[in-house]
Amino acid sequence: MEDEFPKKRNIRPTEKSNLPIVTLLVLVVLVLAMLYVGYEYISDSSSNSEELTSVVVDSTLEETVGEPITDEPAPIAAKTDEKAEAVKETVKEPAKEEVKKPEKEEKPAISAASVGGEEITHTVQSGETFSSIASRYNLKTATVQGLNSSVSDVKSGITKLKIQVKAVHTVGPGDVLRVVANKYGVTKEAIMKANGKTRDFSERGEKLIIPFPDRK
Template identity: 70%
Template structure:
């Protein structure tokens, strides 16, 4: 005998899950959190605006700022007196002349020819010669040359004759070239040419050559 109510076949069992409820609860919490954060943000902005509007402006500060804004350049420049434009011209200052120190005049001490040694000759002063140049020519000290001529104060060209001491006076013989004569008396060829006023290495037979001292006297 068949049942009055036929049995249902292949009926799936109903599954009970809490996942949709949890998801919904999380969404609700997120919405509430966002609403709370937005409310806090709006309330902070409104409080800041109220503080700004409640600030009272000090009138003295405004006056000070307006005074500082006026620069001295905007003011009219004061008129300069006419006397400043007509300044007195500076008086010219004469340049100072450089005074050269006067050479010290040393007292001449008499020097005897025997104390110097050698042979005495005379030298006639030429143009441009000085005490120092003549003394150097004969290898003498300046004091020695002046001491040999104590009566001479000024050197005048072609007028003053000086007494000079030299080592010797050599008469040129055959084969006497300047180099040979200089080595004979222990001096250089250049010193021999200087003492005789020569510019060329040449001497004639019978010529008298002045031999200067080998060391300064």
């Protein structure tokens, strides 16, 4: 016969676990640690900002920054430009003087009366100069130039010069060059030279130029 009261089965005792409590504590600790770290970080940043704002600005730097910046080398550059211009002017002045044409030498005018004798007109021939013409008539080059002070250059067949000679003799009967030369106190060669003769010969009615015996 079965028992009236059935036997109670063995009930497995419930085991209590502490794991949830430990986990919760760890989480709480972590949260507190994070809050602490965050607070420290915030406090440090605020203190740094206060230090930065509390830094005293150096007045000397402000004065330096406030002063207008001036370009000191500018006066030196200006002086350099002035010196360069002065050098240019001194260099240009000799150049201008070199470009200038030499002034013509004024020939002192000589009057025919001061030389004396008679005046003739000589037409310049090819190759003749003031010097050669003066030698032909036994005159000084300065005398010929002075009598023709307005003439600066002689041109063949164009230029006509005023010449002073002792006399102009018209050849008559028996007037050979030697006789005429003795009459005026000059040499026969001087008469031939003045008249451009290569031979000792003269024709009746010919006008002979008689040069001065002494060079004038």
